[in-house]
Amino acid sequence: MPFKSDTKTMSLKVKNKRTGEVEWLVKGAVESILQSSSHYQQNMATLPISQEKHQQIMAWSLDKGRQGLRVVALARGPSFSELSYMGMVAIMDPPREEARPSVTTLQSTGVNVKMVTGDAQETACAIAQAVGLQVRPGTVFSGDQLDNMDERVLLNIIREATVFYRVSPRHKLRIVKALQDCDEIVGMTGDGVNDVVALKRANIGISMGKMGSAVSKEAADMILNDDNFRTILSAIEEGKCIFHNITNFVTFQVSTSLVALSLIALSTLFGLPSPLNPMQILLINVIMDGPPALTLGMEPIDDDVKVQPPRDTRKDLITPKLIRNCVISAVVIICGTLWVFRSEMSDGVVTARDTTMTFACFVMYDMFNAMSCRSDSKSVLEIGVTSNWYLFVALTATVGCLMCVVYLPFLQWVFQTEALHITDWLYLVCLTSTVLVVSEIRKFLDRRQEYSTGIMASRGHWLSKKSVKASWMDAV
Incomplete structure (x- = not known):
């Protein structure tokens, strides 16, 4: 008869083929075995279990249990109502060190x-x-x-x-x-x-x-x-990392999509020519919505993410904080890109240089935005520029693709671009890095606010305990 949680015992029925006698071999919880036992064996003699002996056996069992040992009692007899207690086995099953x-x-x-x-x-x-x-x-x-x-x-x-x-x-x-x-x-x-x-x-x-x-x-x-x-624990940490990376991916994708849609919409609204031609828009979707976005999902597990409390599964992925971050980044990129396009198109005619500067500006903005989206709270310098090696390689490949589009004659003809001077690149780097600077300032202010909120919460908890103590003293 297999182990049953109700009886807390398991038993084996043995029949002697020669004599026909039946015997039950039983093991299980000490209290269950003693409850069914009327005798106990000692020095090959079978003696009746007195109340004192019962308490002594239970005391032994409790002592072994306090040592963390799993105690199993053994008994045998012709039936469950006539068992004879044989002894107990204390099994050491310690938890692992980790x-x-x-x-x-x-x-x-x-x-x-x-x-x-x-x-x-x-x-x-x-x-x-x-x-x-x-x-x-x-x-x-x-x-x-x-x-x-x-x-x-x-x-x-x-x-x-x-x-x-x-x-x-x-x-x-x-x-x-x-x-x-x-x-x-x-x-x-x-x-x-x-x-x-x-x-x-x-x-x-x-x-x-x-x-x-x-x-x-x-x-x-x-x-x-x-x-x-x-x-x-490792699975929980990995799950937190996956959700964190999905949030970063969504932040980057939403902000990039907002910029692309807003550039076309605002240009049409203000009667401006399109800042990007169709081939350039298609290439942006390929090189920015592809490798850089995907590699954000390969961000290593951050220690701060590991210790975050479990999230409320009833809350949506798109939170007000995520929308705010997307809008801030999108506004910076839109204003900077339109500024470059409007300043380059000073004569009112769209030239290859104008679209090249706008295209390069947009791509570089997205590259810095991808770096800022690696974490919604920690600085890029704190994370490490090369800690996500996949993203680093993807951004390097994006720079190489951008250079090919700007300087290779065949690709210049396909994407209607022209070569830029070194001063143009320095100007674009200084301008497009503003989205990273704004993001770092936003993270700093968020951390400062969370720190102040935590102090106020702990202070309020201390004051509430003090008030309770004062009320108790008044009651006394």
């Missing part, structure tokens, strides 16, 4: 880590403390206590609870549902058949690749090939 720093890192980023186990209370608390979970009164609950709780009480304690011990599959499912009712995104790990229902219910079911059963792997959304808790 478990504690991983749990600490997750907690520092706002992730609430809970332990759900079938072990005894002492073992569960010892292991929980070993991995860095806070174990204090009101945070440790058993499966029996969950059975006596209604949904309202469970919702009140589920956020603060850290350890659940002696739980069954129905308890695990109930814990997952309670967390989801509190608007939490639940990721649950499991490796056995008894975890399947909860794995299926969780937002992210995580099965063990080595020790996990085939059923648990089938029910899970993600499988840890190395059965290492650290891998979950």
Whole structure:
């Protein structure tokens, strides 16, 4: 009979072929084994279990559990009601060295880590403390206590609870549902058949690749090939990095599209000729919407991004802050590009030089804009110019493509451009770098505002604690 969470035991029925006698070999939780045992064996003798002996065995079990050992009791007998207690086995199953720093890192980023186990209370608390979970009164609950709780009480304690011990599959499912009712995104790990229902219910079911059963792997959304808790932290960090890079990509693409549309719209509105010809617009879409934009998605994981709290999944990707950043960059690029086009077209006639200067100005603006979009809060100098090697190569290739269009005779004929002087390039570099300068100023002001807001929030929290203390003193 396989292990059952209800009885907390598993057993094997053995029949002697010669005598026909039947014997049950049972192992499981100490309290469950003792409850079914009427005798115990000592020095090859079978003796009745007295109340004193029962307490002594339980004391041994609790002592081993406090050491973080998993205790399994053994018994045998002709039936479940006539078992003879044989002894106990204390198994050392220590957490991996990287478990504690991983749990600490997750907690520092706002992730609430809970332990759900079938072990005894002492073992569960010892292991929980070993991995860095806070174990204090009101945070440790058993499966029996969950059975006596209604949904309202469970919702009140589920956020603060850290350890659940002696739980069954129905308890695990109930814990997952309670967390989801509190608007939490639940990721649950499991490796056995008894975890399947909860794995299926969780937002992210995580099965063990080595020790996990085939059923648990089938029910899970993600499988840890190395059965290492650290891998979950790495996956969370990678997910944050992906979302961060998608935000940077969208910021760059939206600002670039706003500029392209606005240049044509404003030129038409003010009765000006088109600042770019169709071939130049097509090339901008190819060289700027291609490699530089894509390589923004390959930005390495930033340490500040790793420690950010979990985002609210109900909020949209396009936030007011993102729109503001796009508009600021777009306004700078539009004003600078139109300034170059209007100053070059002083005679009122559009020449190849006019469109070349405008085209080069637009491309270089986008290059500096791509550099500023690598982070919405950190300076480019702080990140490192070459930390994203893919973007560095893409921008270098973009410069090479721009030079070919401006100086190669065949491409000059195709794109209607002409060669520029070195002073023109110096002028364009100084002008187009303004979008990067404005972006750096905007990031600095944002960081300063966040710092001031954080100080005010912490000061308000301190004042509220002081007010509570004063009110308490008045009440006394």
